[in-house]
Amino acid sequence: METEGSSFETSEVLATFLASTPLLSESWQLCNLANTKPNAGFVTEQIGDIGYVAFSSMEMIPESDICYGELGPLDRGNNRFFSPLHRQINEGEDPIMVHTGFLDLFFAIYSCPDFQTQVSFMEKACASSIDSEVPLLLILLSLHYCVIVEECLLHCNTVEWVMASTVVTIEEAHPLMEELMKKSKSIVITGHSIRGTTASLSTLWLLSYLQSISSSLSVLCITFGSPLLGNESLSRAILRERWDGNFCHVVAKYDIMPRLLFSPLSHFSPQLPFLLKYWQLSLTSPENKKLDLQLHDEAKEEIYRFVLTDLQDILQGGERMATSTLFWPFGSYFFCSEEGAICIDNASSVIKMMYLMLTMGSPSCSIEDHLRYGDYAARVSFQFLNQRSFMPGDLPESCYEAGIALALQSSGIASQEPVANQVKDCLKMAKRMGRTPNLNLASLAVKLSQVTPYRAQIEWYKNCCDESDDRMGYYDSFKLRGTSKRDSQVNMNRMKLGIFWDHVIEMLENNHLPHDFHMRGKWVNASQFYMLLVEPLDIANYYRDGKSHYMQNGRERRYKIFDRWWRERRVTEKVNNNRSTLASLTQDTCFWARVEEAKECLDKVRSERDRGKLDFLWRNINDFERYAAELVESKQVSKDVLAQNSSYVLWVEELKVLRSQLMQFPVQFPSIVDAEVVP
DSSP: OOOOOOTTOHHHHHHHHHHTSSHHHHHHHHHHHHHHSTTOOEEEEEETTEEEEEEOSSTTOOHHHHHTOOEEETTGGGOOTTHHHHTTOOTTOOOOEEEHHHHHHHHHHHOSTHHHHHHHHHHHHHHHOSOTTTHHHHHHHHHHHHHHHHTTOEETTEEEEEETTEEEEHHHHHHHHHHHHHHOSEEEEEEETTHHHHHHHHHHHHHHHHHHTTOOOEEEEEEESOOOOBOHHHHHHHHHTTOGGGEEEEEESSOSGGGGGGSOGGGGTTTHHHHHHHHHHHHHOTTTHHHHOOOOHHHHHHHHHHHHHHHHHHHTTGGGGGGGOSOBOOSEEEEEETTEEEEEOOHHHHHHHHHHHHHTSOHHHHHHGGGOHHHHHHHHHHHHHSOOOOOGGGOOSSHHHHHHHHHHHHTTOOTTSTTHHHHHHHHHHHHHHHHHHHHHHHHHHHHHHHHHHHHHHHHHHHHHHHTOTTOOHHHHHHHTOOSOHHHHHHHHHHHHHHHHHHHHHHHHHTTOSOTTGGGOHHHHHHHHHHHHHHHHHHHHHHHHTTOOOIIIIIOOHHHHHHHHHHHTOOOSSOOOOOOSSOOSSOSOTTHHHHHHHHHHHHHHHHHOOOHHHHHHHHHHHHHHHHHHHHHHHTTOSOTTTTOTTSHHHHHHHHHHHHHHHHHHOTTTOHHHHHTTOOO
């Protein structure tokens, strides 16, 4: 029997939330309203304390944007709209890529110069307000303003604002913004069809901006029948930022549009413009669609067949599915049918469910289902209130099996259907894969406690070295260690801890841990403390073997990764670095490597005769001297750095002696004195 999962898994909580609130129906109503407003682009509306922004479906979108767009870098032109995502790329990963046509649609909002005026006003409002919720509707109205300009509603010297069924001039806009901002506590950005990708990109930008000002505003993106946006790297970056829960993609059971980009568009490029026009006419002028355009059954059949075949080929890739497709899902997928809805947040399971549901459809319903989201949105809440039940003889033997059976019913697939067992397996895989990273994390926490004694023994060793009569300190004692049992044990503990943390990184990079693992305070702090304590020993061991240039040639990859984790950690309050006593551990983990390089420079100065090389060596020496003095003055070093016989103290004394000698014989060293590299 399968292990029963938690009832509070992300996708289940999101599904319950959407089904028990009017968010879906209100979002769709506004999307539909945006479709009926000529050239509006989108509409905004305040309902209660929620601010909505709803994009129209395909109004004013060039066919080439969807038909011929390819994947391109999200950070095109070094834009900073999505800077948090770009920080989340691990070494060796592909860059974040998105559909270039969809990105162009998003950037069109920001292409007009007037937007810069709105951004400037927004930043001033944010800076002058103590209320973190202030920027919300200002951002949205700035977006609204630019879309209207983009859609050519600029008349002479007056710009009209279409907002919540009210038309105002730009001179009247700022007070209205401030009034609406006070009312809004959360934001829902929604879009249908191609404009669903604009809603997703707008949400990513808004989340990036809110993070930069440390705002905790609630943001949710709901798309209806949106095509895929980007590659697997985009999905990973969103997961690592913990933003996956901010996206819910509603997908009708047979709708071809969310599945379209699993196929190369070249397969059906002649038919695609007709399909897009058919959908556009159906949404904007349903009474005229059959008169203006007929999409032939042959075209529907060809598109359906290509997408279904390509989806099947992708699924045959198994664990290597991501290498079989350019595009990859992110966020949660809310699959709707006449019987209800199911929510899945595992990307591989999403792809499999898309395929299995499509196999139950037909070419005609795969086209028409793209136009039925209003029906599905209206039904979900009603079906949630009328929960299904089982006949006495059909009652599953566990809560887990009952949940799977109810999900199968909600997908609209009967238990006797040929694909029913495959759908069940897909649902079980989604639950299993959703739990596995968290189970691995719990297991890893146990292993961390098991290696903690190794760390404690090294701490004890450091204290012993710092109090030793030889007054060499922690670093030099380990570098010059002998063959005692104590020294051997510490060296063994150093290697065991390195193996543990290398395993942690391997698990994270193989997706065996939650994608936001590196942002969790417990693990960021544990990795930082490990690095502060143990890297000096690694440096000592490196130079003990007669090697050089540790930072360029010898530093372990894990330390570089931990450095990045620490730099990118989220700090909720200002850190006070003022110290009254020396640090327990030197805050620069590479300090001793810098000491070794400074020692090497000092040795070379004594024999070097080339003026250019001498100048270079003395610059390095002086730079390190200033840097080390600043660390000592700010008490960011531990007491072993200032031990009487430590490498650093001995280096300082040697430098003083050398300078004294140089000052006594300036004629023999004119280049050094003239260049003023010696004080």
